[in-house]
Amino acid sequence: MIYFRSDYSQGAHPKVMEALAKTNLEHTDGYCMDPHCENAARMIRELIGVKDCAVHMMVGGTPCNVTVIAASLRPYEAVIAVRSGHAYKHETGAVEATGHRVIAMDSTDGKLTPELIDRAMEEYDDEHTPLPRMAYISQPTEIGSLYSKAEMTALRDKCREKDLLLYVDGARLGSALTSDKNDLSIEELARLCDAFYIGGTKNGALFGEALVILNKAMDDHFRFMIKRQCGLLAKGRLIGVQVEALLEGGKDSIYFEMPARANRLAKRLRDGLSALGVSFYSESQTNQIFPVLPAATVKELEKDFFFYEWAPEKEGMIPIRLVTGWGSEESDVDAFLEKAGELLGK
Amino acid sequence: MIYFRSDYSQGAHPKVMEALAKTNLEHTDGYCMDPHCENAARMIRELIGVKDCAVHMMVGGTPCNVTVIAASLRPYEAVIAVRSGHAYKHETGAVEATGHRVIAMDSTDGKLTPELIDRAMEEYDDEHTPLPRMAYISQPTEIGSLYSKAEMTALRDKCREKDLLLYVDGARLGSALTSDKNDLSIEELARLCDAFYIGGTKNGALFGEALVILNKAMDDHFRFMIKRQCGLLAKGRLIGVQVEALLEGGKDSIYFEMPARANRLAKRLRDGLSALGVSFYSESQTNQIFPVLPAATVKELEKDFFFYEWAPEKEGMIPIRLVTGWGSEESDVDAFLEKAGELLGK
Amino acid sequence: MIYFRSDYSQGAHPKVMEALAKTNLEHTDGYCMDPHCENAARMIRELIGVKDCAVHMMVGGTPCNVTVIAASLRPYEAVIAVRSGHAYKHETGAVEATGHRVIAMDSTDGKLTPELIDRAMEEYDDEHTPLPRMAYISQPTEIGSLYSKAEMTALRDKCREKDLLLYVDGARLGSALTSDKNDLSIEELARLCDAFYIGGTKNGALFGEALVILNKAMDDHFRFMIKRQCGLLAKGRLIGVQVEALLEGGKDSIYFEMPARANRLAKRLRDGLSALGVSFYSESQTNQIFPVLPAATVKELEKDFFFYEWAPEKEGMIPIRLVTGWGSEESDVDAFLEKAGELLGK
């Protein structure tokens, strides 16, 4: 079985494993109050060129999203997201569990736009509705598309106009930053939003994400919030150690090298499938692609390959999701293309 | 600096690290839907001699406590605990965050008793108060004491009488099971409570606890609850792999060996300090001890040893907590005793 | 200024005021544990022909909706409603405040349909999404349309198929029951849903709604839930007394007489406006109508009449909401029609 299921189906990059092994016998204080977390935070501040932001080591993406939202919003406030956004679509109502509505806006390309924000604000216009207070987006989006620098700037401007915080879910941020189509650097991103996270789980860590809070008002007593939301890891240094390993070398680190490679493999898949006449559910520019295949072909492919069916069958066709990860191999891609070619009779 | 700070100041037992390294390149499905989690659950069912209980791999102790409580109680229901109980004392209101009161009962030895339950039930007696529905205890307690088999049985009986669920926080369960004073086996524990967890974080894992739910009614849609409470790990197999490594060999596994050794070192500390005339804050029978020392001695010891002051200074004396872990050394203990002896002039 | 603002702009029907005055000096126990609440519940059970349902006297509609949802759903469960539904649209996130998502489905006629439920169930299909568990509807809908007996039956069947509870917000139930177009009696309604409420606030009471719970599982410890959600009135009998006054005489009571009259006045308005060539935003069959008028006409009418603009101006036209209440007069209607006729040049 070859996995295109997700970018978290394997363990960690060997360098991450080495770092964990090497530091294993150190004694440190718990709950992210240790030198590794401190150093990892320093490395991130340097990478993004912001000296005084807060950096918190978080266990996973959902804890990041939920803790940021619960910490930043007053009880009657709400988050605007696209319907496919992770915090709306894949978190079993974890945001609502903290008392906040996620306002889901329909979007064809996975992106939230100033127009969608305007539309949401029109619908939410008096004291009998929740008050929108944050825009939640992912870079790249859940369907692999990217916000350009111009789009992100326009979004930031709209957020300021409407008094919304702008939060960026960076579960696959490495993949965005290393996409051929990307024109938004991490330094620029950090200047255009109020908070974002640098995802580790989907980019070569065992687990862990580094949450960067640029807007100081959002960081007030944030560690209380992490604990209250059940996200404070006892051996918190494990996240610090992993982030150190991922970012060692800055822009030459494995944090950039891994997704660049995964993006190349995804492009190889996409190009190969395109050559077979396959069309796509979304214009993904990163390590996830969404080919639309005949249902019978999908069922046949599932015998050798493990991947998600992304949406229900419609007129005989099924959109699937193929994801490449840090450990994907060129041979995996070629095997898929060969089998698909056979099945499609090309 | 020598650490008696906590049993989670180091990484994982070498066998755990080996297991993680060995399985690192495997591809598996995420979210604990993998063969390692399945196997770890099977090993636990065998260990406790219960065939059809649910076992969930959890990231940490607070997520265990909070998810169990939120999943098991109706909105108006409450938990009874002792004031020193972790879910009341050390979780920043994470239980209340899910809408439930923790009723804190004063206890001198860290234990909840049938009498304390009766007292709580008397105070909470009509529809203008929350309805107690769960007793939360820890084995061992937060201050190192143990429930005997007779005590646990009496508690279970009282819980049945009052229609309370009985949940056991097993963050340091290994330490209880291997204490000289323990007469309650894990098989017996599993028959006396509705749910408990086998703690990994404080017993040689990087992180992770195995939650065992004996009462099927409490397991309904539990995975939805884990996700909703932000506790579902993407690379969930990491917990399964660690539990496999910890429990390999059953009662001869490192899960039992490590705390037995830590208990012995704690006993050596306790006996050594007793010999120096030191008295103790609690009658701990596990890997945590609570000597009460002159404030000046404490301050001096803090130069070489890292530990918690457990309570504020009172009449010149400070109770401190010394914890031995899987990686503590006999030489650490001896160094402490030597220094304490010097300082106490013995 | 003539009010078509809402059906709650005046106080209570004189008979309700009389009943309150007459019982004012009685001493009774509080919190709805009194003979009036008991009698009112008995009258309702008789009216709907169900002997053993629970009836709770509630302060208002939002408390009804929120308490029923919070009491009936487990934490990870969600409610399906139309986007214009009161619990989604006009309650400032009060449902989410209890941790539950309201899934908002787009509907053109204000009604939830089996097809919309199917669509929601398809979107919410695994453990990474909330689990839909209740369908929330209003009879009549927020835009004045009615569920026919056939539609309600189809909805009930779909709910059973999908294991959804069916809850009916009856804020204006009287208006539905007395509409010319209605074919669904209150007895039938009570057999087709799991819970509904008989609204008083918008039908001649000072305040108060009678919540009827047919599905016993939803009534477990419900009074705890009312108190926990801040909805238990100290002088609870006030609601019982009002319900008694409203329902005295059963189907010949003012509870039916008032909305029948308001519906007639609304129809007179609708017919009059139709005759002036005005079109309507919705096919309302009750005491709310939604004419679409030129913006300038609306602004002019607002000088003499008080009503809501229902949606933003679009292509020069504004849909407004005109509501008749128990105290509306024929002369109010005629004055509006005359003025509108003048302004529209007819």
Place this chain on the structure above:
Amino acid sequence: MIYFRSDYSQGAHPKVMEALAKTNLEHTDGYCMDPHCENAARMIRELIGVKDCAVHMMVGGTPCNVTVIAASLRPYEAVIAVRSGHAYKHETGAVEATGHRVIAMDSTDGKLTPELIDRAMEEYDDEHTPLPRMAYISQPTEIGSLYSKAEMTALRDKCREKDLLLYVDGARLGSALTSDKNDLSIEELARLCDAFYIGGTKNGALFGEALVILNKAMDDHFRFMIKRQCGLLAKGRLIGVQVEALLEGGKDSIYFEMPARANRLAKRLRDGLSALGVSFYSESQTNQIFPVLPAATVKELEKDFFFYEWAPEKEGMIPIRLVTGWGSEESDVDAFLEKAGELLGK
């Protein structure tokens, strides 16, 4: 049956009923956006001598307490109260339902003191505990005792020192203000706390309390919070109309006259029982008294009088609560004293 059950066992003072009847046919806007609520707020500002505070008309006491707490605290923050405090003891966990712990401190006289606050702050001292942020008290307390001006000032000072908000539950404020023992005027109270409410339900209204928020930071978007917490009454003017009637005449209004009378009747009861050799559970100085009587006497009294047993029988004695209200009669008191005298053989 004669009622000493509560001060809310009857309806409203005749002047309140008159005001409701007189304004019944007025049309006004809903949700407390009407001239009566506005005027009532103006009257309160004048009464307390504070020009720019916020005044909100609330349905009841629990909605006041819960909405203020939920609106003022960040998610990880907690409230300090005495164990007998209403928000802890009699609200079915409504505060916890909003995610906040109520820290219950033991107190013998029903009062929170600077010392109790210090003790709570010591227990809640790091990021693994909730952060105390508000002191909740009642004037008078649940057991009828009063804070003196000196005590309230000391409490305010301690709150400032510890960065706590000070909130006063004034369910029976009228009773405090008119007690013989009171030395704290409403003007002074308003200067010593951050928010308080002027209770109507227990002082001659059908329902309704006027919440006064002195600390502007606590009033931010408060109406959103009222609605979200299900407390915004559609016919909100009803509360305004009642408050107008209660406060007409300022210090000479029925708001002061009624509790002065009830206090006198309670004193007559207390003195009469004292003369019979009865002792008391608390030193109440208001309209609630807590005599401790032989169990057999209590059972006998319950045949003619309706009151609460306040605590379980202990050594043959039961503390009961007798409450006088606006409608209690001297003859009620005399009947009780006579019967008690007979039973006690005096």
